[in-house]
Amino acid sequence: MGNDVNRASNYIKLVYYAAWIRCQIYIMGLLVGWVLQKYKHVRINIILNFFLWFLGGSLMLTVLFGLYHYNQGHPLSLFWRAVYSALSKPAWGLGLTWLTVSCYYGYGGPINQFMSWNIWVPLGRLSYCAYLVHYPLITYVYGLEKNAIYYSSLWQIIMNYFIPITVLSFAIALILSILVEVPVGKLETLLLRPRRHEKYFKDKNGPSWEITNNHGNIIEEKKKKRNKILRFC
Template sequence: MLVKNHLKSVLTSLFMLNIAFTAIPMSLALVYNKFDNEFESHTRLNIYFLGFTLGVFMRQTLKAPYKLNNRLNLIIWTTVVLIMGGITFVYKFVQLLVHDGFIYATSFFILLRYFWGLSLCWVIYACHNGYGGIVNTFLTLPPFVFLNKLTYCMYIIHILPICTKIFKIRTKMYIQTDETFNLFISVYVVTILLSILWTLAFESPIIIIQKHMLRKK
């Protein structure tokens, strides 16, 4: 109720946090430019709060979503596709710049992740409210619906097959496209199988119990 009555204030506060958690890591990256780790957890806070902002916005506008005309919808989708395509193209180059010691590369990483997350927010919002078009049709195909039910468990346990695979390596490994692809496929398949077992054993029963507990009498 508090969020609903002060939605604009809450969204404004979350938006300011998004700006802060984008600007602060970028400033730190410029000050401590010799630290070339692009995986610092604090650089991802803006993405977490961006998702939180979207969740609050969608929850509070669930019964009355904003209506978009076809022209505006097309413009936004075109922009999103261009942004995501551009990020996909330049991401590897920026990653190489980090390891080459380019002082602005980490800041670029932060911005790239933020705009990627912002684009994903639009995909989620558009598909949920009927503006997804062929993207929504593609993402709602049966295989993706099945995988969607496993995503949380996959997120939790994917580190296990990765560590199992990596820790068994006893010799130098030459990074090649085919080797990386084989590693990805093996880890991905094992992760899916483990996620199915985990979902059936834990997540699904807990969801059913929760529904019974929260059911209105």
């Protein structure tokens, strides 16, 4: 029993929590973001689009249900355990990559329409903060149990754990976003945006202002007169 506990603890510390195990999907996300910013318009062949949707969906379903027999009590060999541990996260990332790319370029069909609903906008803004707080909440909720937790049904898991933890995560994420994420984002914008300076000049229509960047290019010019007062924007 003690050896099993030590093995589980070592697996969690060295494999499950390890940053180098999960970094590949973050790298994939960075590369996808760079591609989407660099290539704004891409034409995708309909056959290629269908094939990649099939491939991406197959990879994601394999990750979801690949351990079905293992969860039913049938042990896997060391080779297949290593394969799943090493490739499951990149495979899931590849599926998400094509889903994102296809929807971005307008080839997502009904999935793109579903993901474009306005209801997802506020949830998307809170998703990162919810990601940060959800795991401590899982630990806290499980820690409230006075007895050992046994799986009885999917409905029991959804009602007792999934829904409460999800609602609490987004509620705390809203507070965290208002108090931390939004103010820090505004401050970052003020500190890191290109510096601009104002230059006064005259033209035939009267005084005006020219706001230029460090290279001297005009980036904004507005004139407004009201009650003989010139307001600068």
